[in-house]
Amino acid sequence: MSYDYHEPHSLDDALALLTRFGDDGHLMAGGTATVLLMRQGLLRPAHVVSLRTIDGLSGIARTPQGGLRIGAMATHRAVERSDAARGYSPALVDAFASVATVRIRNQATVGGNLAHADPAQDPPPMLAALNATITVRSPRGERTEAVETLAVDHFTTSLSHDEVITSVLLPPILPGTREVYLKFLPQTADDYATVSVAATLRFADDATVADVRIVLGAVGPTTIRAKRVEDALRGARPTPERIRDAAALVRDEVDPLDDLRGSADYKREMARVWTERALAALTR
Ligand SMILES: Cc1cc2nc3c(=O)[nH]c(=O)nc-3n(C[C@H](O)[C@H](O)[C@H](O)COP(=O)(O)OP(=O)(O)OC[C@H]3O[C@@H](n4cnc5c(N)ncnc54)[C@H](O)[C@@H]3O)c2cc1C
Numbered sequence: 001m002s003y004d005y006h007e008p009h010s011l012d013d014a015l016a017l018l019t020r021f022g023d024d025g026h027l028m029a030g031g032t033a034t035v036l037l038m039r040q041g042l043l044r045p046a047h048v049v050s051l052r053t054i055d056g057l058s059g060i061a062r063t064p065q066g067g068l069r070i071g072a073m074a075t076h077r078a079v080e081r082s083d084a085a086r087g088y089s090p091a092l093v094d095a096f097a098s099v100a101t102v103r104i105r106n107q108a109t110v111g112g113n114l115a116h117a118d119p120a121q122d123p124p125p126m127l128a129a130l131n132a133t134i135t136v137r138s139p140r141g142e143r144t145e146a147v148e149t150l151a152v153d154h155f156t157t158s159l160s161h162d163e164v165i166t167s168v169l170l171p172p173i174l175p176g177t178r179e180v181y182l183k184f185l186p187q188t189a190d191d192y193a194t195v196s197v198a199a200t201l202r203f204a205d206d207a208t209v210a211d212v213r214i215v216l217g218a219v220g221p222t223t224i225r226a227k228r229v230e231d232a233l234r235g236a237r238p239t240p241e242r243i244r245d246a247a248a249l250v251r252d253e254v255d256p257l258d259d260l261r262g263s264a265d266y267k268r269e270m271a272r273v274w275t276e277r278a279l280a281a282l283t284r
Helices: 011-024 031-038 076-081 083-088 090-099 103-105 110-116 121-128 226-231 240-252 262-282
Strands: 004-006 025-028 049-050 059-063 070-073 133-138 140-147 152-153 164-170 176-185 195-202 209-217
Touching: 004 152, 004 176, 011 025, 011 049, 011 133, 011 164, 011 209, 025 031, 031 103, 031 110, 059 083, 059 121, 076 103, 076 110, 090 176, 090 195, 110 121, 110 164, 121 176, 121 209, 176 262, 195 262, 209 226, 209 262, 226 240, 240 262
Parallel strands: 004 049, 025 049
Antiparallel strands: 059 070, 070 164, 133 140, 133 164, 176 195, 195 209
């Protein structure tokens, strides 16, 4: 593993280095995914550009409107321990606290997690369920993108090599909204999810469902938004029967792989079970 390591002190310097190195350069944040890929020989950059020495990328704070802004270099552990994040959404904190071990959470960053785009990761489904957007900087300026559309395939995002995620913005949560993150871990407590479900639900005054968002992890090439399940619930009273019938629709929305955590059929069935549990938790 031979490469030149660069520690720029400003985002502009980092962007200039990424432009200069082109495909020979690779960005690094906490390094938990990058170093593994380099050790396995799957990634061989000639230049590594670290974000660690750039100030101002790791804050976590409520916005004046009642949302939450998380800097891309905030660690998972920082989100887990943040009063601002907990005050915004305990389920968001649950999703970050579900990642691997404290050691990984102390090092892994929010931006690195999103850019790594492993569909079994915990934060992306919850961030998508909460309708989060990322801010991205490049030499061409700034743009925003929904977390929901960032990943386009296994370990692949819409980011180009010279784009840096600088922050994640979560909008204010409407009063009366409930949120939940559930991770199915049949093997060890520090494993990746076999299936995960992040959901938010808001009741209307007449006890029907005014709005619902359901996003699953680990059961497709990217996180999967369960739109058919959502449509079956929106405007309806979420009785146990209605929830059971709606959750069954998720089987046709997911696209899992056979792997060491189970067969595709098993994961499809677990997606149904855990979607029903998430909806039950939100409506009891
Ligand atoms: C042993 C182990 C267990 C794990 N278990 C879990 C788990 O249970 N749940 C879970 O969710 N995750 C798990 N992970 C994955 C972990 O969450 C990711 O490795 C981590 O979030 C990546 O963040 P990082 O800061 O270390 O990224 P890096 O390794 O530094 O970077 C990852 C990728 O993102 C790019 N990148 C980094 N920052 C930015 C940025 N700001 N803008 C644009 N691109 C960027 C890098 O170029 C690289 O391609 C596990 C990882 C390990 C090693």
